[in-house]
Amino acid sequence: MSLTRRDTFGLALGAMALTVLPFRANASVDDLIAEFTGGADLADSGVDLTAPEIAENGNTVPISVDAPGASEILVLAAGNPTPAVATFAFGPLAGSRMASTRIRLAGTQEVIAVAKLEDGTFARAAKTVKVTIGGCGG
Amino acid sequence: MASGVKPRVKVPKSASAGEVVTLKTLISHPMESGQRKDKDGSLIPRSIINRFTCDFNGQNVIDVKMEPAISTNPYFEFEALVPEAGEFTFTWYDDDGSTYTDTKPIEIV
Amino acid sequence: MTRKAIALTALALLAAPLVVQAGGPDDDELVINGEIEITTKAPAPAFLSDVMDEVISGWHFRSDETQALEADDFDNPGMIFVDKAREQWDTVEGTEGKSCASCHGAPEDMAGVKATYPKWNDDAEEVRTLQMQVNDCRTERMGAEAWKYDGGDAINMVALLSAVSRGMPVNVAIDGPVQATWELGKELYYTRTGQLELSCANCHEQNYGNYIRADHLSQGQINGFPTYRLNNAALNGVHSRFKGCVRDTRAETYAPGSPEFIALELYVASRGNGLSVEGPSVRN
Numbered sequence: 135m136s137l138t139r140r141d142t143f144g145l146a147l148g149a150m151a152l153t154v155l156p157f158r159a160n161a162s163v164d165d166l167i168a169e170f171t172g173g174a175d176l177a178d179s180g181v182d183l184t185a186p187e188i189a190e191n192g193n194t195v196p197i198s199v200d201a202p203g204a205s206e207i208l209v210l211a212a213g214n215p216t217p218a219v220a221t222f223a224f225g226p227l228a229g230s231r232m233a234s235t236r237i238r239l240a241g242t243q244e245v246i247a248v249a250k251l252e253d254g255t256f257a258r259a260a261k262t263v264k265v266t267i268g269g270c271g272g
Numbered sequence: 273m274a275s276g277v278k279p280r281v282k283v284p285k286s287a288s289a290g291e292v293v294t295l296k297t298l299i300s301h302p303m304e305s306g307q308r309k310d311k312d313g314s315l316i317p318r319s320i321i322n323r324f325t326c327d328f329n330g331q332n333v334i335d336v337k338m339e340p341a342i343s344t345n346p347y348f349e350f351e352a353l354v355p356e357a358g359e360f361t362f363t364w365y366d367d368d369g370s371t372y373t374d375t376k377p378i379e380i381v
Numbered sequence: 382m383t384r385k386a387i388a389l390t391a392l393a394l395l396a397a398p399l400v401v402q403a404g405g406p407d408d409d410e411l412v413i414n415g416e417i418e419i420t421t422k423a424p425a426p427a428f429l430s431d432v433m434d435e436v437i438s439g440w441h442f443r444s445d446e447t448q449a450l451e452a453d454d455f456d457n458p459g460m461i462f463v464d465k466a467r468e469q470w471d472t473v474e475g476t477e478g479k480s481c482a483s484c485h486g487a488p489e490d491m492a493g494v495k496a497t498y499p500k501w502n503d504d505a506e507e508v509r510t511l512q513m514q515v516n517d518c519r520t521e522r523m524g525a526e527a528w529k530y531d532g533g534d535a536i537n538m539v540a541l542l543s544a545v546s547r548g549m550p551v552n553v554a555i556d557g558p559v560q561a562t563w564e565l566g567k568e569l570y571y572t573r574t575g576q577l578e579l580s581c582a583n584c585h586e587q588n589y590g591n592y593i594r595a596d597h598l599s600q601g602q603i604n605g606f607p608t609y610r611l612n613n614a615a616l617n618g619v620h621s622r623f624k625g626c627v628r629d630t631r632a633e634t635y636a637p638g639s640p641e642f643i644a645l646e647l648y649v650a651s652r653g654n655g656l657s658v659e660g661p662s663v664r665n
Contacts, residue, residue, distance in 0.1 A: 186446045190665035191611035194343045196446050211341055215307055219341040222350075225332025229292030229351030233334065236343040238305070266595035278465055282455035296455040300462070344614035345458045 163210055163217045167248055170208045170221075171256045180257030181207065181249035189239060192265040198234035201249035201257060207233070208250075213243025239265050277301055281362055283376035287354045295326065295333075296349045299364050299372060305340035321346060321372075323365040329358035354378055405590040406441035406599075411659075414454055417548045423655035428555070432586055438656055439599035439608075439664055442590070447611065450663040459540060459609035459661030462533075462616050466541035469534065475525030481538075484522065488545050495539075495546040496658050499647040501558045508562040510643055511539050512618075530638030531618035540607045540616055543660035551604050551658060553651045566648025569641055575632030581649070584626075596665075601626075603646070604653040605662030616661055619646050 167176075181201035189195040199207045199222065209219040222233045231249075239245070246260045282296040299321065306318025320340050326333040333352040352360070357380045364372040411419040421438035429436070440448060454460045470481045470488055485491060498511040509517070512535050516527040528535040555563045570581045584593065585601030592598070607616040620637035623645055627634040635641040 186444065188444065190444045190447050193614055194611035196450075198349070214341055216340060218339040220339060221337040223335040223337075225327070225334060227328050227331045227333045227353045227355070229294075229333075229353045232351060233336070234347075234349040235336075236347050238341045238343055276465065278461055280455065280461050280464055296453075298455065298458060298461055300465075345461060347456070347458065 163212050163246065166208070166210055166218055167246075167258075170206075170248055170250070174254075174256050176248065176256050176258040178258065180204075180251060180255075181247050181259045183245065183247040183259040183261050185245050185261045185263050187262075188264045188266060190266060192239040192241065194236045195239050195263060195265075196234065196236050197245060198232065199247045199249070200230070200232040201247075201251065202231055203252045204231040204249040204257075205252055206250040207231070208248045209237070210246040210248075211237065211239055211243060212246060214238070214240045219245075239263055241265050277364075277366075277372050279362065279364065279372055279374040281360075281374050281376055283360055283378055286379040286381045289354070289356060289380050291354050292351050293354055293378070294349065294351050295360070296347070297324070297326075297362055298345060298347050300345050301364075301366075303340065303342055303344045303346060307340065319367050321364045321366055324348060325363045325365075326350070326352065327361045327363075328352060328354065329356070333360075354380070356380060406437045409441070409445075409448060411438075411440055411448070411452065413452055413547060418657075419548055419659055420550065420655070420657040421659070423550075426651065426654045429652060433600075436602060436653055436656055437589070437600050438653075438659060438662075439602055439605055440659065440662060442597045442599040443663075443665060447663060447665055450609075451659075457609065457661065457663055458614070459607065459616055459663060460544070462537045462607075462609075463541045463544045463661060466537040469538060470541065475519065475523035477522065477524040479523045481518070484518075488541050491542055492545045493549050495543045495660075496549045496552050498553070499559075499562075499643060499650060500554060506558075508559050508643055508647055510619075510646055511542060512638070513643075515539070515542075530636075531621045533616075536607050536616045536618050539618070540661040543607065543658055546658040547660075548657050551650060551653045551656050553647065553654055555647075555651045559647060562644045563647050563651065565641070566644035566646070569645045570648055573630075574627055575630030577630045579630040581626070581645075600652075601649065602653040602656060603649050604656040605659040605664070607660050608662045608664045611663070611665050619649075 181199065183199055185197045186195065199209060201207055205224060207222045210217045211219050219237050220235060224231050242264045244260050244262050249257045251257060277300055279299040284293050287293050301321050304316055304319040308316045310316050318340060320338065322338050324336045324338060334350050336348065357378065360376045362374045411421050413419060421440050423436050425433045425436050440451065450456050467488060473480045495511060499508050502509045512530060515535065515538055519525040520527050573580045581601060584598050589598050589600045603619050606619045610617050618637065620642040623642050624634045624637060
């Protein structure tokens with residue numbers, strides 16, 4: 135097949151876009167999840183993850199997790215040099231199974247929450263956060 | 273111990289028995305990730321708060337394992353069930369072995 | 382899926398966030414702790430009538446998530462440093478055995494002071510920034526060491542003095558004895574610097590609301606200083622921010638505390654006359 139100039143231009147743009155799409159599966163992420171779940175299946179519902187679609191600065195990205203009935207929630211940032219972010223364990227006086235914090239994201243990537251529910255099952259949620267790079271560093 | 277570490281917590285002054293209240297905590301800490309390099313190109317060693325706990329009258333509310341991806345000046349917001357009057361205890365555990373503690377009372381009305 | 386279709390899909394993905402981010406200040410309203418109403422848009426001072434109708438706090442140019450951090454003092458990381466300054470306020474230092482509180486009472490008694498700085502000091506016959514005045518107290522009244530300009534101690538104290546003035550209108554004098562300094566500041570504001578040949582006005586007067594790469598340009602107002610920046614996770618002083626901007630034009634910069642930055646602070650502060658004192662604010 136021969137490519138016209140326009141096709142080539144389109145492909146180049148496509149390649150640019152692909153580089154900002156979610157990261158490939160990170161082996162270390164799979165390991166961390168397996169360690170948390172013992173290899174159990176992950177349901178697609180049961181945990182909510184709130185994160186901005188676009189973060190103004192990757193140094194301080196607000197996130198929250200909420201999983202009714204969860205005993206623990208694991209948070210991972212798939213594209214960070216070390217993907218682990220935090221593990222929230224809820225005690226007997228937890229008023230809900232919700233927590234908010236602020237995290238560092240090394241670039242545009244997928245943030246993942248895995249909840250361990252009290253019935254012994256696990257749920258997973260993920261959200262892509264685009265991290266912008268400012269024009270003025272200082 | 274990282275210098276000048278200062279906690280800041282928000283707890284309502286009062287609640288009704290059995291009420292769920294929202295708690296917010298901030299603490300000043302650089303959370304040095306261990307990923308950064310100094311001007312000479314040498315790796316700056318990791319120095320973070322690696323755990324945060326909140327208890328009420330000796331019973332746990334939340335216990336957080338923290339990694340270097342938690343931002344400088346760590347912030348947490350969560351909810352606690354208040355069965356009776358008493359005191360919240362907030363504890364942050366530093367990599368260097370030091371701990372920072374703050375306490376806040378709450379009344380039942 | 383053909384290659385062209387893949388490319389087009391990718392193009393659509395690229396285009397989507399650009400549309401979401403379309404420029405200009407937003408219309409949100411800022412009320413801190415549910416009680417301090419902040420004037421974030423105000424009629425422009427008369428001397429700006431040829432260039433803009435309205436002055437707008439930098440708060441309006443930030444994302445909803447960043448904006449929210451400023452609406453509650455327990456979400457605002459800058460307030461940790463206000464707490465530190467409160468302790469400092471009561472700390473006796475120097476040869477005279479005094480603290481700030483010895484003369485000034487509670488920090489809240491200083492409400493409104495921040496709103497009028499920089500201002501003329503009759504005895505010294507100079508324009509003083511708030512940091513200069515704090516240092517004058519330290520060296521002349523307390524017998525203590527001066528703090529480094531824009532250093533942590535100084536910025537924390539300015540943040541405290543700002544916090545107790547929040548909601549009050551910026552009201553910096555521009556005439557009388559300060560006029561010559563104000564004119565110098567104005568000249569600096571419109572002078573292009575560096576290899577990029579950019580003046581303050583090029584970005585913050587002519588292009589606020591537009592994007593410079595991924596940065597949403599504000600009017601460069603300083604009513605919200607000191608500012609807790611997500612970028613360096615610390616409180617930042619006005620002069621340090623000036624320095625960063627001038628450096629970004631690829632110029633040799635003036636130093637924090639220099640006569641040039643004192644003049645520029647006076648001029649830029651006066652461009653925000655009518656906006657509320659807002660610091661410590663939260664920006665990206």
